[in-house]
Amino acid sequence: xxxxxxxxxxxxxxxxxxxxxxxxxxxxxxxxxxxxxxxxxxxxxxxxxxxxxxxxxxxxxxxxxxxxxxxxxxxxxxxxxxxxxxxxxxxxxxxxxxxxxxxxxxxxxxxxxxxxxxxxxxxxxxxxxxxxxxxx
Numbered sequence: 001x002x003x004x005x006x007x008x009x010x011x012x013x014x015x016x017x018x019x020x021x022x023x024x025x026x027x028x029x030x031x032x033x034x035x036x037x038x039x040x041x042x043x044x045x046x047x048x049x050x051x052x053x054x055x056x057x058x059x060x061x062x063x064x065x066x067x068x069x070x071x072x073x074x075x076x077x078x079x080x081x082x083x084x085x086x087x088x089x090x091x092x093x094x095x096x097x098x099x100x101x102x103x104x105x106x107x108x109x110x111x112x113x114x115x116x117x118x119x120x121x122x123x124x125x126x127x128x129x130x131x132x133x134x135x136x
Contacts, residue, residue, distance in 0.1 A: 004051035006058070010040030013128045014058040016081050017068040018044040021119070025068050028124035037132050047077045052084045059085050063094040064131040068124055073101040098127035 007022060008029050017025040022043045029039040040058050044051065059065050065085055067078030078099040085097060103117040 002046055002049060002051070004045055004054040005043045006040060006054070007043050008039065008041040010038040010062065012038045012062055013064040013066060013131055014040045014042060014055070014062045015066045015068060015124065015128065016042045016044055016055060016078070018047060018077070019070070021068045021070055024119065024121050025124060027121045028128065031121070031125050032128055035129075037128060039128060044077070044081075047080075050077075050080060050084065052088065055081055055084060056089045059089045060092045063092055064128075065093070066098045066100060066124065066127045066131060068100050068119065070102055070119055073099065073104050076101055095131040095133070098131055100124055100127050 007026060010029065015025045015029065022041070025041045029041050032039050040062055042054060042058055067081045069076045069078045076099070078101065082097045082099060085093070100119060100123050102119050105117055108114050108117055
């Protein structure tokens with residue numbers, strides 16, 4: 001307990017997530033693998049204390065970071081992950097960090113609007129491609 005777990009080893013991009021979003025990140029990694037992008041997926045497990053050493057070691061290996069979180073973008077854990085990487089591994093980054101979150105809107109009641117407000121696997125895939133300079 002207290003340590004992040006590398007759910008999937010990769011070399012092109014680091015994807016951090018916790019809770020339900022770990023499954024989404026692993027699905028995105030499968031899609032990315034079919035397109036030649038090797039994603040390392042880190043399950044943060046605990047967000048306090050945050051396992052900065054595992055995150056930074058991965059970013060130093062992949063040189064790219066995508067943070068994934070279901071919540072709102074303001075005050076999210078992804079911001080803390082980004083801060084840690086900028087403070088400790090900035091010189092290793094080859095692309096801007098991508099923070100993927102739910103939309104910054106009140107949760108809609110209608111199912112079609114809810115799908116647009118909640119993070120989807122394709123959002124993670126697109127962000128990883130952007131960091132790897134393989135946009136759609």
